[in-house]
Structures are given as C-alpha cells and as structure tokens.
Amino acid sequence: MRTNSLSAWILAVRPYSLGNSVILVLVASAMAWTDGGFRPGPAALCLAFALLMQCTANLVNDLWDFLKGADRPDRLGPDRAFAKGYITLPAMKAGIAGFTLAACAAGAGILCLTHGRLPYGGWELVAVGLACVVFAYFYTAGPWPLAYHGLGDAAVVLFFGLIPVGFTYYVQTGQWTAEVTLVALACGLVIDTMLMLNNFRDREEDARCGKRTIVVLTCAAVGRWGYLLLGLVPAALCLTLLAAGRTWAALLPLLYAAAHTATWRKMVRIDHGEELNVCLGETARNILLFGASLTIGILLG
Template identity: 40%
Template sequence: MLFEWIAAARPKTLGAAIAPVVVGSVLGWKISGQWSTWLLLCTLASALALQIATNWFNDVLDFMKGADTHARLGPRRITASGVMSPRAVFTAAWFMLALAALLSVPLIQARGVAIIVIGIPSLYFCYGYTGGPMPLAYRGLGELFVILFFGFVAVTGSAFVQSGEWLEGGLIAGFQVGCLSTVLIAINNLRDQAEDRSTGKRTLAVRFGITFARLEITALILLAHLAGLYWWQHDFPRAFTVPLATVPVGLFLILRIWTQPPGPSYNRLLALSGMQLLLFAALFCWGVSRTHLTPL
C-alpha cells in the first residue's frame, strides 16, 4: 500500500521541487552571508509537499476527466487502476496541501507577507494544474506553469527566505532551473501525445505536434546553459562552467528524442531528465560556493 502511494507521488519528478529550493538557498546564503538550516528544511519540505499534492491531484483528476486510458504509456496511476478510490486520493492531496501550508508558517514568521503572496497562488495551482475552471495542463500551459513556479518563484523565493532580499541572480538561476524542470513535463507530454490527443488534453505537443515538442525540449536544455553566461559576465565563472558537466546528459536526451519515437522508452528519458536537473543543481551550488560573490 505504501509503495503505491510513493509511486503515485512520482519520485522521478520530485527533483523539480528539490533543485530550485537548494539552488535558491545556496545563492541567497552566498550573497547575504545569512544561513538558516531550519528555514531551508521548512522550505524544502513545503516544496516537496506541494509537488506531491500536484501529482496526486493530477492522478485523480486525469482519471475523472477520462484522460487516463488503457493506452497509457507512463507509470500506472493508482486511481485509474482502481488501487485507490478517487475520494482517498483527493483526501491525500488536500492533506499534503495543508501540510505545505503548515510548513510555511516559519517562513512567514521569518520573512513576512511576501511568503503569503507567493504561497497562495502556489497552493491553488497544485489543484489548478489539472483542475478548476481552466486546468493549465489541458490548455497547453503546463510548461509555462513549471518554468514560473518551479523556476522563477521557487528559486527567487528560496533565495529570499535565506537572505531577506530579492536577487537579480535568483531570476537567472530560476530561469535555468525552470528550463530543466520543464524538460520533464515536455518529455512526459511528448510521450503521451497520442493518448492526450484522443482524450482532448491540449498540451503543446498535441497543439503543435511531435516536431515542435522535440524542438521545445532541445531549446530548453540549450537555453538553461546559455543563460549561465550571465554568471561568467558577472565574475562568477564557476557558476557557469561547472554545471557544463551536465551537457553530455542533455545532448544524450536530445539525441534520443530525435531518434526514438514516443513510447514506453521515454520513461527512462524522464528519469534521466530528472537526474540531469539534480546534477545541474548540485554542480551549480558547488560552483557558487567556490566563488567569492558580491551582491547582484
């Protein structure tokens, strides 16, 4: 039973919650000199709770909308497979949202109303990604959501929690992490393009086709590294050069999506893209920690 819940949380995607928090926190620490392990742990746990809630809402809402069919190529969904009832999955997702909100209390105490301002939309879009009057995933807005909330908001917000400042560098790092986080959903949508088309889920891969989706993934990987030139130009060269070690992983992903038709093999690519994101974040943090930084 526990294994089923863990699988439904989609561990391969949880790097999208971990990477921006760690990157933003390290960046905020190096620029301000302030560090709080307690605030880092609360931020990280809250982000993970939001990510898991989003995945569980997606599980049950896709089932209720008829988007999960027998043709599904991705991992088994616990609602569609009948392992869990829709009510149970809904309850678990709402519980994770409540937990995320509770974990944000220390952040609000430390940094004030700004955390509420960015936290409320984050809570809503965990559900609004696949539910509500305009579900983002069904309107081709999933990639935009990821790059905004798992990139810009998560990185700059985490940097703000540590430093108490809104940092220009946080926006650049947020764009980089956001691009690589978006690769996960873009690969997922490319894999599911045929099924999504048949069920009316209008992702970008459905709207514009397989070639567009491949170009999108290619551009996201390349732009994540090109944006790193900012760090080179601002005398933080290691923040640019060290993460370049992940380029071979990105090139391998690009090669595979262009030479393999969408199918079950993309599940491995999804896992690899999650590894790429975490490796990039780790190397970026190492590069930043080894550089003498001045305020951006």
C-alpha cells in the first residue's frame, strides 16, 4: 500500500465502524418524524458532524495507541494504518486537524439552522460540540486517556448513544423526551458491544502495555458476560416502548438480540486470539441490524 494514499486513509478511518454514527442519526430522526418534528437540514448536518467526529476519533486512536505501545507488531485486531507505516506522522496530524475542522464547520451549520428556535437559542449546542471534540481527542490521547483508565465503555455509551441520539432529536424538535433517553441509552449500549469485544480480544496485550480496560481491571469473564448483557439489555429497554404504543419498535429489536446471542456463543467458543475478529465483523453487522430494526419499528409505530 502506498504511503498516504487514499487506500491508507480509508483503512485509517475504519469504514466498517462508521455505520454506528449513521444508525444513531437515523434512529433519532425517525423519532423526530413520528413526533412531527423532523427537519432534513439539521438531520443531514448532524449526520455529517457525527461521521466526521468519528473519523477524527479513529485517527487519534490510530496514532496514540501506537505511540503508547498498544499497537504492537503482534496486534490481534485489524491492521492500523499508522502502525503499519501507511500514513506518515505529519500527514496523520494534518488529517486529524482537517477532520476536526470539517466537523466544526458542520456544527456551525447546525447552529445557524437552529439559532433562535431552540429553548436556549441554540448556543447550548456549542458546549455539546466542544465536549465531542474533547472526547475524540482524550479518549486515547493526553495525559489521562479515558480508554486507558477503565472509562472507555462509559464514554462510548455517552458519546455514541445519549449525546448523538438525544441531540439529533433535540435540534429537530427542540425537545428531549423520556422515550428518546431510553432509545439513546439502548443505542449506546449496543455500540459498546464492539468495544467490549475488542477489549476482550486484546486483554493480554492491553495488560502488558498498561491499558487498563474494564476487562483488564477485572477478568475475562466480565468481558464474556458483559458483551452478552450489553446486547440483551437494549432489547429489554426497547420492550418498554410497548407502554408508549410503539409495538414494532419494541418487538423488531428482538431480531438483533437473537443475532447478538449467536455471536456471543461463537465468542465464548473461540475465547482468545485473532479468530475473534470474525466476531468483530458479526458485531458490526449486528449493530447495523439493531439500528435498522429499531428505525423501521419506530416508523411503523
């Protein structure tokens, strides 16, 4: 692969994970549609912001995991562009800056479209946007990276669940409801299955380099059972939507629960090593299944 080529950058932004951002905006926008507040302009900009911020976080993670010694030549997970030498340090720094600025431009667009229409004039979104930028950098970078101190899972639930779903709905409707909070939490927990599986697979190398994930701080069993629960609890949360009359939104995610359980069985059987990457691919597929089934269910009522 040529250094700093388009193929190298595609590898670096991890396209297999970008569906996570897409489903968050789709779910929130479906909720806004059924509540009579869908606005295509803000929804599109929320999608752009989410995708650009995830690319930023992936690049920062690619760089700093290598600098901190977490990405070694014997890495079990998919190839990382910077660790493989496919992207140079100056290019990686420029790429991180570029994606960050592009995300900020999308955020400014959201602010312009919502200014004066939201309860606090839209300026509350500035604090949220800044928090997202801080998370993208300090998840793996800085003197006290969250992922290295057992806070990675909490950060994912917050920044890949509650914040993107809640605020995508908020910028369209000007409201934040209990139903949206429940759905946002379910999405965050589902997306955290990918991190839990990664940490379960990498538990030995993470322990060697001082990356103290929840699995490292506790034991492998927490990774196994934590992965299962992170998928089943969201399906249970969706079932509570029956009380709000959203029958399909409550029942369709059960398809995800079945697929997730099948992947968990395979994960337990494999237990360790590079073969767990098969489960990683299935987990990405299952997350998309959850997002699609929940979105369709919300629209069906």
